[in-house]
Amino acid sequence: MMRGITYFVFSTLAVSAAEVKVLLISPPELKEAWSEYAEMRGEQGTSMKVIPTDDIAKQYAHGDLQNKIRLCVQEHITKEGFHTVILGGDSSPEGGLIPDRDTYHLNMWGNDTDIPTDIYYLSATSWDLDGDGIYGEFEDDRGAISYPDGSLSIGRIPVRTADDVQAYAEKVKAYLEGETISELAMACEVRGAYAKVLRSGRELIPKAWPEGKVSFFFNDFTTWDAEGEEGDFDLSPENLRVKFSEGVIDKWHIHGHGLIDRWILEKGEFFSYEDVAELRNERPLVLTTVSCFTGHFDAEEDPSITEAMLRQPGGGAVLIIAPAREGKPHFHRPEKDFRLMVVEGKLDGTTMTMTAFWTAALGEQRARAGHALALSKAGFAKDSEKSATYHQGICELNLLGDPSLPVR
Ligand SMILES: [Ca+2]
Ligand SMILES: [Ca+2]
Structure with missing residues:
Protein backbone atom coordinates (compact mmCIF):
# COMPACT_ATOMS: atom_id res chain seq x y z
CA MET A 1 0.00 0.00 0.00
CA MET A 2 2.88 2.36 0.70
CA ARG A 3 4.32 2.42 -2.77
CA GLY A 4 5.16 6.06 -2.20
CA ILE A 5 7.39 5.44 0.81
CA THR A 6 10.54 5.81 -1.29
CA TYR A 7 9.71 9.48 -1.68
CA PHE A 8 11.03 10.06 1.77
CA VAL A 9 14.38 8.44 1.20
CA PHE A 10 16.05 11.31 -0.53
CA SER A 11 19.08 11.12 -2.71
CA THR A 12 22.43 12.40 -1.54
CA LEU A 13 22.51 15.16 -4.14
CA ALA A 14 22.24 17.72 -1.35
CA VAL A 15 24.02 20.97 -1.99
CA SER A 16 25.64 22.58 1.00
CA ALA A 17 24.65 26.15 1.76
CA ALA A 18 28.10 27.56 1.00
CA GLU A 19 28.06 26.22 -2.54
CA VAL A 20 24.76 27.70 -3.63
CA LYS A 21 25.10 29.97 -6.66
CA VAL A 22 21.94 31.52 -7.95
CA LEU A 23 21.24 32.83 -11.44
CA LEU A 24 18.53 35.48 -11.45
CA ILE A 25 16.88 36.05 -14.83
CA SER A 26 15.52 39.60 -14.91
CA PRO A 27 13.40 41.52 -17.36
CA PRO A 28 15.37 44.59 -18.59
CA GLU A 29 13.08 47.01 -16.73
CA LEU A 30 13.67 45.35 -13.35
CA LYS A 31 17.43 44.87 -13.68
CA GLU A 32 18.26 47.60 -11.21
CA ALA A 33 15.73 46.44 -8.62
CA TRP A 34 16.89 42.83 -8.89
CA SER A 35 20.56 43.86 -8.67
CA GLU A 36 19.80 45.49 -5.33
CA TYR A 37 18.01 42.34 -4.23
CA ALA A 38 21.00 40.21 -5.33
CA GLU A 39 23.32 42.44 -3.35
CA MET A 40 21.18 41.99 -0.24
CA ARG A 41 21.07 38.21 -0.72
CA GLY A 42 24.85 38.22 -1.21
CA GLU A 43 25.25 39.95 2.14
CA GLN A 44 22.96 37.30 3.61
CA GLY A 45 25.34 34.61 2.32
CA THR A 46 23.72 33.58 -0.97
CA SER A 47 25.56 34.79 -4.06
CA MET A 48 23.46 35.78 -7.05
CA LYS A 49 24.21 36.79 -10.59
CA VAL A 50 21.60 38.87 -12.38
CA ILE A 51 21.27 38.52 -16.13
CA PRO A 52 18.65 40.46 -18.11
CA THR A 53 16.60 38.85 -20.85
CA ASP A 54 17.64 41.41 -23.49
CA ASP A 55 21.26 40.23 -23.08
CA ILE A 56 20.10 36.62 -23.25
CA ALA A 57 18.15 37.33 -26.44
CA LYS A 58 21.30 38.76 -28.04
CA GLN A 59 23.75 36.13 -26.81
CA TYR A 60 21.81 33.02 -27.72
CA ALA A 61 20.73 32.57 -31.31
CA HIS A 62 18.44 29.60 -31.29
CA GLY A 63 14.63 29.49 -30.92
CA ASP A 64 12.23 31.66 -28.93
CA LEU A 65 13.06 33.57 -25.73
CA GLN A 66 12.10 30.60 -23.56
CA ASN A 67 14.59 28.40 -25.39
CA LYS A 68 17.28 31.06 -25.16
CA ILE A 69 16.74 31.37 -21.41
CA ARG A 70 16.99 27.58 -21.13
CA LEU A 71 20.28 27.58 -23.08
CA CYS A 72 21.64 30.39 -20.91
CA VAL A 73 20.73 28.45 -17.75
CA GLN A 74 22.38 25.32 -19.16
CA GLU A 75 25.59 27.17 -19.82
CA HIS A 76 25.64 28.54 -16.29
CA ILE A 77 25.00 25.08 -14.86
CA THR A 78 27.58 23.22 -16.89
CA LYS A 79 30.35 25.81 -17.12
CA GLU A 80 29.98 27.87 -13.96
CA GLY A 81 28.50 25.54 -11.39
CA PHE A 82 25.16 27.28 -10.81
CA HIS A 83 22.47 25.14 -9.14
CA THR A 84 19.57 27.47 -8.64
CA VAL A 85 17.56 29.73 -10.93
CA ILE A 86 15.17 32.57 -10.17
CA LEU A 87 12.77 33.81 -12.83
CA GLY A 88 12.33 37.42 -11.76
CA GLY A 89 9.02 38.39 -13.26
CA ASP A 90 5.42 37.57 -14.00
CA SER A 91 4.22 35.80 -17.11
CA SER A 92 1.03 36.34 -19.12
CA PRO A 93 -0.63 34.70 -22.14
CA GLU A 94 1.19 37.23 -24.36
CA GLY A 95 4.54 36.47 -22.73
CA GLY A 96 4.82 38.97 -19.90
CA LEU A 97 8.08 39.89 -18.19
CA ILE A 98 9.56 36.37 -18.06
CA PRO A 99 7.46 34.12 -20.30
CA ASP A 100 6.62 30.64 -19.08
CA ARG A 101 6.99 27.54 -21.23
CA ASP A 102 3.51 26.18 -21.91
CA THR A 103 3.31 22.40 -22.00
CA TYR A 104 0.60 20.22 -23.47
CA HIS A 105 -1.29 17.60 -21.47
CA LEU A 106 -3.86 15.00 -22.42
CA ASN A 107 -4.83 12.68 -19.59
CA MET A 108 -7.69 11.33 -17.50
CA TRP A 109 -8.79 14.90 -16.78
CA GLY A 110 -9.04 15.91 -20.46
CA ASN A 111 -6.57 18.19 -22.18
CA ASP A 112 -4.70 21.34 -21.30
CA THR A 113 -2.57 23.14 -23.82
CA ASP A 114 -0.87 25.79 -21.73
CA ILE A 115 0.37 24.50 -18.39
CA PRO A 116 3.19 26.84 -17.29
CA THR A 117 6.17 24.59 -16.61
CA ASP A 118 9.12 26.33 -14.99
CA ILE A 119 11.13 23.10 -14.58
CA TYR A 120 11.60 23.30 -18.36
CA TYR A 121 14.24 25.96 -17.74
CA LEU A 122 16.45 23.50 -15.85
CA SER A 123 16.46 20.97 -18.68
CA ALA A 124 19.32 20.01 -20.94
CA THR A 125 16.65 18.74 -23.35
CA SER A 126 14.18 20.71 -25.50
CA TRP A 127 10.81 19.18 -24.43
CA ASP A 128 9.83 19.16 -28.14
CA LEU A 129 11.28 15.99 -29.61
CA ASP A 130 9.02 15.95 -32.66
CA GLY A 131 9.69 19.60 -33.36
CA ASP A 132 6.03 20.58 -33.85
CA GLY A 133 6.25 23.59 -31.54
CA ILE A 134 4.02 21.90 -28.94
CA TYR A 135 6.04 21.22 -25.80
CA GLY A 136 5.91 18.44 -23.26
CA GLU A 137 3.63 16.02 -25.17
CA PHE A 138 3.57 12.92 -23.02
CA GLU A 139 4.30 10.46 -25.87
CA ASP A 140 5.53 12.46 -28.85
CA ASP A 141 8.10 14.45 -26.89
CA ARG A 142 8.98 11.80 -24.30
CA GLY A 143 12.68 11.49 -25.25
CA ALA A 144 13.18 15.25 -24.82
CA ILE A 145 11.33 15.69 -21.52
CA SER A 146 13.46 15.72 -18.40
CA TYR A 147 12.43 16.09 -14.78
CA PRO A 148 14.33 17.42 -11.76
CA ASP A 149 16.85 14.97 -10.30
CA GLY A 150 17.14 16.89 -7.05
CA SER A 151 20.41 18.64 -7.85
CA LEU A 152 19.01 21.78 -9.53
CA SER A 153 16.24 24.06 -8.41
CA ILE A 154 14.10 26.88 -9.73
CA GLY A 155 11.53 29.36 -8.51
CA ARG A 156 9.65 32.27 -9.99
CA ILE A 157 9.02 35.54 -8.17
CA PRO A 158 6.01 36.77 -10.17
CA VAL A 159 6.44 40.51 -9.69
CA ARG A 160 5.56 43.26 -12.15
CA THR A 161 7.18 46.43 -10.80
CA ALA A 162 10.29 47.65 -9.01
CA ASP A 163 8.06 48.41 -6.02
CA ASP A 164 7.01 44.75 -5.96
CA VAL A 165 10.67 43.71 -5.90
CA GLN A 166 11.42 46.07 -3.04
CA ALA A 167 8.41 44.91 -1.02
CA TYR A 168 9.47 41.32 -1.57
CA ALA A 169 13.06 42.09 -0.53
CA GLU A 170 11.86 43.62 2.72
CA LYS A 171 9.81 40.55 3.51
CA VAL A 172 12.77 38.26 2.79
CA LYS A 173 14.84 40.31 5.21
CA ALA A 174 12.16 40.07 7.90
CA1 LIG B 1 0.31 36.96 -12.92
CA1 LIG C 1 6.03 18.37 -29.55
Whole structure:
Protein backbone atom coordinates (compact mmCIF):
# COMPACT_ATOMS: atom_id res chain seq x y z
CA MET A 1 0.00 0.00 0.00
CA MET A 2 2.88 2.36 0.70
CA ARG A 3 4.32 2.42 -2.77
CA GLY A 4 5.16 6.06 -2.20
CA ILE A 5 7.39 5.44 0.81
CA THR A 6 10.54 5.81 -1.29
CA TYR A 7 9.71 9.48 -1.68
CA PHE A 8 11.03 10.06 1.77
CA VAL A 9 14.38 8.44 1.20
CA PHE A 10 16.05 11.31 -0.53
CA SER A 11 19.08 11.12 -2.71
CA THR A 12 22.43 12.40 -1.54
CA LEU A 13 22.51 15.16 -4.14
CA ALA A 14 22.24 17.72 -1.35
CA VAL A 15 24.02 20.97 -1.99
CA SER A 16 25.64 22.58 1.00
CA ALA A 17 24.65 26.15 1.76
CA ALA A 18 28.10 27.56 1.00
CA GLU A 19 28.06 26.22 -2.54
CA VAL A 20 24.76 27.70 -3.63
CA LYS A 21 25.10 29.97 -6.66
CA VAL A 22 21.94 31.52 -7.95
CA LEU A 23 21.24 32.83 -11.44
CA LEU A 24 18.53 35.48 -11.45
CA ILE A 25 16.88 36.05 -14.83
CA SER A 26 15.52 39.60 -14.91
CA PRO A 27 13.40 41.52 -17.36
CA PRO A 28 15.37 44.59 -18.59
CA GLU A 29 13.08 47.01 -16.73
CA LEU A 30 13.67 45.35 -13.35
CA LYS A 31 17.43 44.87 -13.68
CA GLU A 32 18.26 47.60 -11.21
CA ALA A 33 15.73 46.44 -8.62
CA TRP A 34 16.89 42.83 -8.89
CA SER A 35 20.56 43.86 -8.67
CA GLU A 36 19.80 45.49 -5.33
CA TYR A 37 18.01 42.34 -4.23
CA ALA A 38 21.00 40.21 -5.33
CA GLU A 39 23.32 42.44 -3.35
CA MET A 40 21.18 41.99 -0.24
CA ARG A 41 21.07 38.21 -0.72
CA GLY A 42 24.85 38.22 -1.21
CA GLU A 43 25.25 39.95 2.14
CA GLN A 44 22.96 37.30 3.61
CA GLY A 45 25.34 34.61 2.32
CA THR A 46 23.72 33.58 -0.97
CA SER A 47 25.56 34.79 -4.06
CA MET A 48 23.46 35.78 -7.05
CA LYS A 49 24.21 36.79 -10.59
CA VAL A 50 21.60 38.87 -12.38
CA ILE A 51 21.27 38.52 -16.13
CA PRO A 52 18.65 40.46 -18.11
CA THR A 53 16.60 38.85 -20.85
CA ASP A 54 17.64 41.41 -23.49
CA ASP A 55 21.26 40.23 -23.08
CA ILE A 56 20.10 36.62 -23.25
CA ALA A 57 18.15 37.33 -26.44
CA LYS A 58 21.30 38.76 -28.04
CA GLN A 59 23.75 36.13 -26.81
CA TYR A 60 21.81 33.02 -27.72
CA ALA A 61 20.73 32.57 -31.31
CA HIS A 62 18.44 29.60 -31.29
CA GLY A 63 14.63 29.49 -30.92
CA ASP A 64 12.23 31.66 -28.93
CA LEU A 65 13.06 33.57 -25.73
CA GLN A 66 12.10 30.60 -23.56
CA ASN A 67 14.59 28.40 -25.39
CA LYS A 68 17.28 31.06 -25.16
CA ILE A 69 16.74 31.37 -21.41
CA ARG A 70 16.99 27.58 -21.13
CA LEU A 71 20.28 27.58 -23.08
CA CYS A 72 21.64 30.39 -20.91
CA VAL A 73 20.73 28.45 -17.75
CA GLN A 74 22.38 25.32 -19.16
CA GLU A 75 25.59 27.17 -19.82
CA HIS A 76 25.64 28.54 -16.29
CA ILE A 77 25.00 25.08 -14.86
CA THR A 78 27.58 23.22 -16.89
CA LYS A 79 30.35 25.81 -17.12
CA GLU A 80 29.98 27.87 -13.96
CA GLY A 81 28.50 25.54 -11.39
CA PHE A 82 25.16 27.28 -10.81
CA HIS A 83 22.47 25.14 -9.14
CA THR A 84 19.57 27.47 -8.64
CA VAL A 85 17.56 29.73 -10.93
CA ILE A 86 15.17 32.57 -10.17
CA LEU A 87 12.77 33.81 -12.83
CA GLY A 88 12.33 37.42 -11.76
CA GLY A 89 9.02 38.39 -13.26
CA ASP A 90 5.42 37.57 -14.00
CA SER A 91 4.22 35.80 -17.11
CA SER A 92 1.03 36.34 -19.12
CA PRO A 93 -0.63 34.70 -22.14
CA GLU A 94 1.19 37.23 -24.36
CA GLY A 95 4.54 36.47 -22.73
CA GLY A 96 4.82 38.97 -19.90
CA LEU A 97 8.08 39.89 -18.19
CA ILE A 98 9.56 36.37 -18.06
CA PRO A 99 7.46 34.12 -20.30
CA ASP A 100 6.62 30.64 -19.08
CA ARG A 101 6.99 27.54 -21.23
CA ASP A 102 3.51 26.18 -21.91
CA THR A 103 3.31 22.40 -22.00
CA TYR A 104 0.60 20.22 -23.47
CA HIS A 105 -1.29 17.60 -21.47
CA LEU A 106 -3.86 15.00 -22.42
CA ASN A 107 -4.83 12.68 -19.59
CA MET A 108 -7.69 11.33 -17.50
CA TRP A 109 -8.79 14.90 -16.78
CA GLY A 110 -9.04 15.91 -20.46
CA ASN A 111 -6.57 18.19 -22.18
CA ASP A 112 -4.70 21.34 -21.30
CA THR A 113 -2.57 23.14 -23.82
CA ASP A 114 -0.87 25.79 -21.73
CA ILE A 115 0.37 24.50 -18.39
CA PRO A 116 3.19 26.84 -17.29
CA THR A 117 6.17 24.59 -16.61
CA ASP A 118 9.12 26.33 -14.99
CA ILE A 119 11.13 23.10 -14.58
CA TYR A 120 11.60 23.30 -18.36
CA TYR A 121 14.24 25.96 -17.74
CA LEU A 122 16.45 23.50 -15.85
CA SER A 123 16.46 20.97 -18.68
CA ALA A 124 19.32 20.01 -20.94
CA THR A 125 16.65 18.74 -23.35
CA SER A 126 14.18 20.71 -25.50
CA TRP A 127 10.81 19.18 -24.43
CA ASP A 128 9.83 19.16 -28.14
CA LEU A 129 11.28 15.99 -29.61
CA ASP A 130 9.02 15.95 -32.66
CA GLY A 131 9.69 19.60 -33.36
CA ASP A 132 6.03 20.58 -33.85
CA GLY A 133 6.25 23.59 -31.54
CA ILE A 134 4.02 21.90 -28.94
CA TYR A 135 6.04 21.22 -25.80
CA GLY A 136 5.91 18.44 -23.26
CA GLU A 137 3.63 16.02 -25.17
CA PHE A 138 3.57 12.92 -23.02
CA GLU A 139 4.30 10.46 -25.87
CA ASP A 140 5.53 12.46 -28.85
CA ASP A 141 8.10 14.45 -26.89
CA ARG A 142 8.98 11.80 -24.30
CA GLY A 143 12.68 11.49 -25.25
CA ALA A 144 13.18 15.25 -24.82
CA ILE A 145 11.33 15.69 -21.52
CA SER A 146 13.46 15.72 -18.40
CA TYR A 147 12.43 16.09 -14.78
CA PRO A 148 14.33 17.42 -11.76
CA ASP A 149 16.85 14.97 -10.30
CA GLY A 150 17.14 16.89 -7.05
CA SER A 151 20.41 18.64 -7.85
CA LEU A 152 19.01 21.78 -9.53
CA SER A 153 16.24 24.06 -8.41
CA ILE A 154 14.10 26.88 -9.73
CA GLY A 155 11.53 29.36 -8.51
CA ARG A 156 9.65 32.27 -9.99
CA ILE A 157 9.02 35.54 -8.17
CA PRO A 158 6.01 36.77 -10.17
CA VAL A 159 6.44 40.51 -9.69
CA ARG A 160 5.56 43.26 -12.15
CA THR A 161 7.18 46.43 -10.80
CA ALA A 162 10.29 47.65 -9.01
CA ASP A 163 8.06 48.41 -6.02
CA ASP A 164 7.01 44.75 -5.96
CA VAL A 165 10.67 43.71 -5.90
CA GLN A 166 11.42 46.07 -3.04
CA ALA A 167 8.41 44.91 -1.02
CA TYR A 168 9.47 41.32 -1.57
CA ALA A 169 13.06 42.09 -0.53
CA GLU A 170 11.86 43.62 2.72
CA LYS A 171 9.81 40.55 3.51
CA VAL A 172 12.77 38.26 2.79
CA LYS A 173 14.84 40.31 5.21
CA ALA A 174 12.16 40.07 7.90
CA TYR A 175 11.80 36.36 7.25
CA LEU A 176 15.52 35.63 7.62
CA GLU A 177 15.89 37.81 10.70
CA GLY A 178 12.98 36.16 12.52
CA GLU A 179 13.26 33.33 15.01
CA THR A 180 12.85 29.75 13.87
CA ILE A 181 9.23 28.62 14.26
CA SER A 182 8.70 24.90 14.78
CA GLU A 183 5.03 24.76 13.91
CA LEU A 184 3.11 24.01 10.73
CA ALA A 185 -0.66 24.30 10.32
CA MET A 186 -2.83 22.40 7.89
CA ALA A 187 -6.20 23.83 6.86
CA CYS A 188 -8.74 21.58 5.16
CA GLU A 189 -12.21 22.49 3.97
CA VAL A 190 -13.04 19.27 2.07
CA ARG A 191 -14.21 16.33 4.19
CA GLY A 192 -13.18 13.74 1.56
CA ALA A 193 -9.61 14.96 1.96
CA TYR A 194 -9.48 14.83 5.78
CA ALA A 195 -7.95 11.35 5.88
CA LYS A 196 -5.05 12.10 3.58
CA VAL A 197 -4.28 15.49 5.12
CA LEU A 198 -4.31 13.94 8.60
CA ARG A 199 -2.02 11.17 7.42
CA SER A 200 0.37 13.75 6.03
CA GLY A 201 0.23 15.90 9.18
CA ARG A 202 0.09 13.23 11.87
CA GLU A 203 2.30 10.56 10.38
CA LEU A 204 4.54 11.54 7.47
CA ILE A 205 5.65 15.06 8.36
CA PRO A 206 6.21 14.34 12.11
CA LYS A 207 8.30 11.29 11.19
CA ALA A 208 10.78 13.53 9.36
CA TRP A 209 10.37 16.47 11.76
CA PRO A 210 9.87 15.03 15.25
CA GLU A 211 10.71 18.30 17.02
CA GLY A 212 7.99 20.17 15.11
CA LYS A 213 4.32 20.62 15.93
CA VAL A 214 1.54 20.24 13.37
CA SER A 215 -1.77 21.98 14.03
CA PHE A 216 -5.06 21.41 12.23
CA PHE A 217 -7.67 23.84 11.02
CA PHE A 218 -10.52 21.77 9.56
CA ASN A 219 -14.23 22.54 9.24
CA ASP A 220 -15.13 20.06 11.94
CA PHE A 221 -12.24 20.36 14.38
CA THR A 222 -9.32 22.63 15.00
CA THR A 223 -6.37 22.91 17.32
CA TRP A 224 -7.96 26.07 18.74
CA ASP A 225 -11.47 24.86 19.60
CA ALA A 226 -12.84 25.46 23.09
CA GLU A 227 -12.92 22.33 25.25
CA GLY A 228 -15.87 20.14 24.38
CA GLU A 229 -16.81 22.43 21.48
CA GLU A 230 -15.22 20.64 18.57
CA GLY A 231 -15.16 22.79 15.46
CA ASP A 232 -16.30 26.00 17.15
CA PHE A 233 -13.32 27.93 15.79
CA ASP A 234 -14.64 28.31 12.24
CA LEU A 235 -12.40 28.02 9.22
CA SER A 236 -13.51 31.52 8.23
CA PRO A 237 -11.58 34.24 6.40
CA GLU A 238 -11.46 36.28 9.59
CA ASN A 239 -10.00 33.45 11.65
CA LEU A 240 -7.49 32.61 8.93
CA ARG A 241 -6.38 36.25 8.90
CA VAL A 242 -5.98 36.13 12.67
CA LYS A 243 -3.85 32.99 12.46
CA PHE A 244 -1.72 34.38 9.61
CA SER A 245 -1.20 37.62 11.53
CA GLU A 246 -0.33 36.29 14.99
CA GLY A 247 3.22 35.36 14.03
CA VAL A 248 2.88 32.09 15.95
CA ILE A 249 2.75 29.84 12.86
CA ASP A 250 4.43 30.79 9.60
CA LYS A 251 4.17 27.47 7.76
CA TRP A 252 0.82 26.58 6.19
CA HIS A 253 -0.75 23.98 3.99
CA ILE A 254 -4.19 24.83 2.59
CA HIS A 255 -6.32 22.02 1.23
CA GLY A 256 -9.68 22.58 -0.41
CA HIS A 257 -11.38 24.33 -3.28
CA GLY A 258 -10.11 27.48 -4.84
CA LEU A 259 -10.28 29.80 -7.79
CA ILE A 260 -7.72 32.16 -9.25
CA ASP A 261 -8.74 34.89 -6.80
CA ARG A 262 -9.67 32.93 -3.67
CA TRP A 263 -9.46 30.06 -1.24
CA ILE A 264 -12.93 28.73 -0.48
CA LEU A 265 -13.41 28.09 3.23
CA GLU A 266 -16.08 26.78 5.58
CA LYS A 267 -19.73 27.62 4.76
CA GLY A 268 -18.70 28.79 1.29
CA GLU A 269 -17.02 31.90 2.66
CA PHE A 270 -13.83 32.78 0.91
CA PHE A 271 -10.44 34.36 1.51
CA SER A 272 -9.64 36.82 -1.27
CA TYR A 273 -7.91 40.10 -2.13
CA GLU A 274 -9.63 42.13 0.61
CA ASP A 275 -8.29 39.69 3.17
CA VAL A 276 -4.77 39.79 1.74
CA ALA A 277 -4.85 43.60 1.76
CA GLU A 278 -5.39 43.53 5.53
CA LEU A 279 -2.40 41.31 6.23
CA ARG A 280 0.46 43.00 8.07
CA ASN A 281 2.07 39.88 9.44
CA GLU A 282 5.66 40.71 10.30
CA ARG A 283 6.53 37.08 9.89
CA PRO A 284 5.95 36.28 6.19
CA LEU A 285 4.46 32.88 5.44
CA VAL A 286 5.65 29.78 3.64
CA LEU A 287 2.62 28.15 2.13
CA THR A 288 1.70 25.08 0.12
CA THR A 289 -1.76 24.62 -1.33
CA VAL A 290 -3.54 22.18 -3.59
CA SER A 291 -6.47 24.54 -4.19
CA CYS A 292 -7.43 24.80 -7.85
CA PHE A 293 -6.13 27.74 -9.89
CA THR A 294 -4.68 29.56 -6.87
CA GLY A 295 -1.25 29.34 -8.57
CA HIS A 296 -2.55 30.54 -11.95
CA PHE A 297 0.15 33.20 -12.20
CA ASP A 298 0.25 33.17 -16.01
CA ALA A 299 -3.34 34.33 -16.61
CA GLU A 300 -4.51 37.54 -18.22
CA GLU A 301 -6.26 38.19 -14.91
CA ASP A 302 -3.68 39.37 -12.38
CA PRO A 303 -2.83 38.89 -9.62
CA SER A 304 -3.85 35.40 -8.68
CA ILE A 305 -4.47 35.02 -4.94
CA THR A 306 -0.97 33.56 -4.44
CA GLU A 307 0.64 36.45 -6.33
CA ALA A 308 -1.33 38.87 -4.14
CA MET A 309 0.08 37.08 -1.07
CA LEU A 310 3.64 37.36 -2.41
CA ARG A 311 3.32 40.99 -3.47
CA GLN A 312 1.49 42.29 -0.38
CA PRO A 313 3.87 44.82 1.19
CA GLY A 314 4.64 44.17 4.85
CA GLY A 315 2.59 40.97 5.03
CA GLY A 316 1.48 37.83 3.22
CA ALA A 317 3.98 35.23 2.03
CA VAL A 318 7.56 34.75 0.80
CA LEU A 319 7.24 31.23 -0.62
CA ILE A 320 4.24 29.43 -2.14
CA ILE A 321 3.76 26.15 -3.98
CA ALA A 322 0.42 26.04 -5.75
CA PRO A 323 -1.16 24.41 -8.78
CA ALA A 324 -1.28 26.57 -11.89
CA ARG A 325 -4.56 24.90 -12.90
CA GLU A 326 -6.96 22.38 -11.32
CA GLY A 327 -4.56 20.70 -8.87
CA LYS A 328 -6.51 17.46 -9.27
CA PRO A 329 -5.61 14.37 -7.29
CA HIS A 330 -3.21 12.49 -9.57
CA PHE A 331 -3.42 8.71 -9.19
CA HIS A 332 -2.22 5.70 -11.15
CA ARG A 333 -5.46 3.73 -10.62
CA PRO A 334 -8.16 6.36 -10.09
CA GLU A 335 -11.00 3.81 -10.05
CA LYS A 336 -9.53 2.31 -6.85
CA ASP A 337 -7.39 5.09 -5.48
CA PHE A 338 -10.11 7.71 -4.92
CA ARG A 339 -11.90 5.44 -2.51
CA LEU A 340 -8.64 4.67 -0.70
CA MET A 341 -7.94 8.40 -0.51
CA VAL A 342 -11.21 9.07 1.32
CA VAL A 343 -11.21 5.95 3.49
CA GLU A 344 -7.54 5.27 4.26
CA GLY A 345 -5.86 8.55 3.49
CA LYS A 346 -3.98 7.39 0.41
CA LEU A 347 -2.00 10.36 -0.83
CA ASP A 348 -2.44 11.48 -4.44
CA GLY A 349 0.48 12.89 -6.41
CA THR A 350 -0.25 16.52 -5.53
CA THR A 351 -0.62 15.93 -1.78
CA MET A 352 2.46 13.71 -1.83
CA THR A 353 4.48 16.43 -3.57
CA MET A 354 3.59 18.93 -0.85
CA THR A 355 4.26 16.41 1.93
CA ALA A 356 7.65 15.50 0.47
CA PHE A 357 8.47 19.20 0.11
CA TRP A 358 7.88 19.76 3.84
CA THR A 359 9.80 16.68 4.90
CA ALA A 360 12.84 17.64 2.78
CA ALA A 361 12.74 21.24 3.98
CA LEU A 362 12.11 20.58 7.68
CA GLY A 363 13.69 17.16 8.13
CA GLU A 364 17.31 16.29 8.69
CA GLN A 365 18.27 17.47 5.24
CA ARG A 366 17.09 21.06 5.86
CA ALA A 367 16.91 21.60 2.10
CA ARG A 368 16.34 25.14 0.91
CA ALA A 369 12.88 25.69 -0.59
CA GLY A 370 13.72 25.15 -4.26
CA HIS A 371 15.91 22.19 -3.47
CA ALA A 372 13.17 20.66 -1.31
CA LEU A 373 10.68 20.87 -4.17
CA ALA A 374 13.29 19.51 -6.60
CA LEU A 375 13.87 16.52 -4.30
CA SER A 376 10.13 16.01 -3.99
CA LYS A 377 9.70 16.08 -7.76
CA ALA A 378 12.69 13.80 -8.27
CA GLY A 379 10.70 11.27 -6.24
CA PHE A 380 7.96 11.49 -8.90
CA ALA A 381 10.13 11.30 -11.99
CA LYS A 382 9.43 7.60 -12.56
CA ASP A 383 5.68 8.04 -11.99
CA SER A 384 5.67 10.94 -14.41
CA GLU A 385 7.37 8.90 -17.12
CA LYS A 386 4.66 6.25 -16.74
CA SER A 387 1.55 8.33 -16.19
CA ALA A 388 0.28 11.34 -18.13
CA THR A 389 -1.57 12.64 -15.06
CA TYR A 390 1.59 12.58 -12.91
CA HIS A 391 3.39 14.25 -15.81
CA GLN A 392 0.86 17.07 -15.55
CA GLY A 393 1.25 17.21 -11.77
CA ILE A 394 5.02 17.61 -11.92
CA CYS A 395 4.64 20.39 -14.51
CA GLU A 396 1.83 22.43 -12.96
CA LEU A 397 3.20 22.74 -9.42
CA ASN A 398 5.55 25.70 -9.56
CA LEU A 399 7.50 27.30 -6.73
CA LEU A 400 6.60 30.96 -6.40
CA GLY A 401 9.22 32.86 -4.42
CA ASP A 402 13.00 32.76 -3.95
CA PRO A 403 14.07 29.09 -4.15
CA SER A 404 17.30 29.80 -2.29
CA LEU A 405 15.46 30.64 0.93
CA PRO A 406 15.57 28.13 3.75
CA VAL A 407 12.30 26.98 5.31
CA ARG A 408 12.78 27.76 8.97
CA1 LIG B 1 6.03 18.37 -29.55
CA1 LIG C 1 0.31 36.96 -12.92
